Amino acid sequence: MSESVTEFRQLDLNETLLSALDSMGFTAPTPIQAASIPELLKGRDALGKAQTGTGKTAAFSLPVLNKIDLAQHKPQAIVMAPTRELAIQVAAEIKTLGQNIRGLKVLEIYGGASIVDQMRGLKNGTHIVVGTPGRVKDLINRDRLHLGEVKTFVLDEADEMLKMGFVDDVTWILEQAPETAQRVLFSATMPPMVKTIVNRFLRDPARIDVAGENRTVSKVEQNYWVVKGVEKDEAMSRLLETEESDASIVFVRTRQDTERLADWLNARGFNAAALHGDIPQSQRERTVENIKRGVIDVLVATDVVARGLDISRVTHVFNYDIPFDVESYIHRIGRTGRAGRQGKAILLVRTNQIRMLHTIERVTKSAMEEIQLPARDKVAECRVNALAAELEADKESSSLTAFTDLIAKLQETLGVDATTIAAMLLKRQQGKRPLFYQGADPMVAAIEREKNRRSNRRDDDRGSRGSRNERGGERGGERGGERRTYNDADFDTYQLAVGREQGVQVKDIVGALANELGFTKGAIGAIKLAPSHTYVQLPKKMSAEVAKQLKELRIRQNETKAVVVEGVDLSRDNRGAPRGANRDGGSRDGGRGGYRGNRENGEGGRPRRDGERRFDRNRGGNSHRGSNTGSAASREPRSEG
Known part of the structure; x- marks a missing residue:
């Protein structure tokens, strides 16, 4: 059926949902939506294999919204997501899709927020609950979340949820579900834990596999830089200054590195903020809101907390640390190139990680282009151009008259001309981001040293092979130099x-x-x-x-x-x-x-x-x-x- 569906109006959706889709500019469903919605509208259990960026949230949200009974104020659908950020994002999309359904109530429940407020929301009545497994289980145990009227259970990003250790919570919650409830599971991969859940709880599910049709990768220009010549922090600074970006997300491995790198960037004039799991939820929400409003331009984040972020300003994703697996990489770059926009992703890769780079290229069926880090002079040129643009915007300001008079007074006081005063002020203004560099770029010298080192190593290897041949192939000596020792x-x-x-x-x-x-x-x-x-x-x-x-x-x-x-x-x-x-x-x-x-x-x-x-x-x-x-x-x- 999915092959013949080219418009949402061909699906059995009510007019309130179709009008909302029209107002949002969506007329044609994505492949996962075209394949899933008809099966879910029938009430069938479903197993969907789809990655981020394929439109899977709408694929399960539209059927849920289509059969909501507004007169019933107990939860009729439970959607579980692996992280608080993704739960918030899914709830926001459900509300947007249901914007024309008068009286619709969608409640987010997750750890880190007031459980009292969440219990109050359940008491006042809600139609759809979107939450993380831990808090959902907690509220069921407290007899505040009742499942008697639940018609649909959805597990979004099931593989990530189980990988994060929620398998016991998810299993327990599904055991409490009414026998008649529809069960829907979406996952990018199918590891053994996911298959176990599927085999135990899903009944003859419709199997929908459009993982190969993920359009995230195709919408994002992908580049990589091999780490050499300068430290990664300095590399990030150069890339952020020379790339024509609006807002950026920088992905790192650890919570400690989010704080350290964000502080380092702030000290050099960037508007940066850290985002990781140890930050209180209220502060995390403010940080996300700040990057949406343009208060900050660079978000330094770990993988987990960035799941589900949809920020239209994000034009660039920087992989400061290479991810452990391809799925994480796809999720990362899916934070840009949203809603049909083109995005850009740059990966910083060490020489010993090139194989992982090739693995990413092979699995995503894409080729990354190697780029060279901008030289310091290029960075300085970009700073001068940015300064010129700021001055261009100010040259017609009516408040300049007072400053013109001040310049004349300073000329008389200091005994220098206006050009010298302007130069003095520019020197002060540059701060820790110099408009001119003196001396050679250390990156150039380091790259030259690397070339010489590799050349010498090849010569040494040839010499070592010759020596081994002379010894009749004797083995057992150290290769590549003296062995390091420790106590x-x-x-x-x-x-x-x-x-x-x-x-x-x-x-x-x-x-x-x-x-x-x-x-x-x-x-x-x-x-x-x-x-x-x-x-x-x-x-x-x-x-x-x-x-x-x-x-x-x-x-x-x-x-x-x-x-x-x-x-x-x-x-x-x-x-x-x-x-x-x-x-x-x-x-x-x-x-x-x-x-x-x-x-x-x-x-x-x-x-x-x-x-x-x-x-x-x-x-x-x-x-x-x-x-x-x-x-x-x-x-x-x-x-x-």
Whole structure:
């Protein structure tokens, strides 16, 4: 049926909804809407596979609104979303689609806002509830949210919801649902947890798959810059100043980096604000409103809180940190290019993350163009042009007369001409954003050094191969230079109550320690991954706050219950052979030793014979945890890719 539907008026929607769609300028449904709406209007359970930007919110909202009974003031539909921001966004879109339905009440319920106000809203009556699973469950338990009249349950972005640890809450809520209620689930991917929910709770669902028709990527111009020559903070500053943008979202991995980068940008004259999960909900809502009104121009955010943001001003998305997976990337760039507008996305990628870049290109079926970072002189030129534009707007101002008189007085007082006074004022006005640079751009020199280093490495490699051939192929020496060493006495060995049985990989361990606890490159020792637990070396000296966070650390929604253990030798395997050695005492991997990481994402490519995988911070050459480029604050683990 979806192939023949070219207009909303071909669907069995009532006139109030059609008039609202007409007033919004929507006449033709998207593929997911054309395929979903007829099935949902029949009351069938449905499983929709669709990514952001495909119009799925309207796909389930229009059928829900079409059968609302305004005389019934108990909730008739429950829509669950993974985040507060997405719940707010979905509720706002439902209200917009139902703008011509007199007396329609839509209530958002989520954590971080007053539960008393939400209980009052339920008591006063509402037709549709949009909320997060935790708060929905809480209000059901408090006997304030009654499900007796609910006709439809919707799980929006189910994969993200379950990934965030809501599987128990979602399962419990669906168990409370009336047997006759329609169940609708939308998800971008179908991991095992989602399939389990589908098989248990959906009854002969209509299966709608338009994931391949996502138009988000096609509406966004995508570029990438390989991190080299300057720190990422400086790179962000140059890009923000030289790109012709209105408002921008900068995506980072951690809550700490949102605050740090936003402060750094503000100190350099940008109107920036941080947005992450620890910020009170009221402040987060003010921040979003401020970027919509133009009070701020740059939003530095984590993935989760940015889900569902629809801000028309956003022309650019900057991926300061490369995302862990392709779906997150698609969600990120979907924050621009909204409502038919063209957007632009720029990804900052380290050399050890190029494989992830190619994975994104392959899955999204798009090619990113590499760009070069603007030189300092280009940045200064843009600043001068911006200053000229501001002065152009002021040159007809009626209030200039008083300042003209002041210039004449200053000339007499200082004994200099008007041009010199103007130069003095411009010098003061530039602040920390100079209109002229002196000396060579460090980026140019660094790029030249990188070229020379690679050339020298190739020469060394050729020489090393020749030496090995002369030795009859002898192996076991260090490749790429002297091996780094560290002192075991500076580290404690911790046992974490997670392992491969919980789906944990080395990259999860390193990512959690770096992103959640802020451990830098040199602060993580060897890692030994086993089926039910993991051993990891961490510094003996850590602050009380970090030690407290370590005890509360969760990896893949599992408590790690970190405890210090003794007598575990991470330098030797279960057979007593030195790490990286075979039974004859030779090296199994060219003498590099320890856990052999995958350069794309830090995972182990080769399982050890004893069933365990190791990460060894002693490896020479390319470190598992990251590049030395940039300041300590901007260094990232190798596992990011």
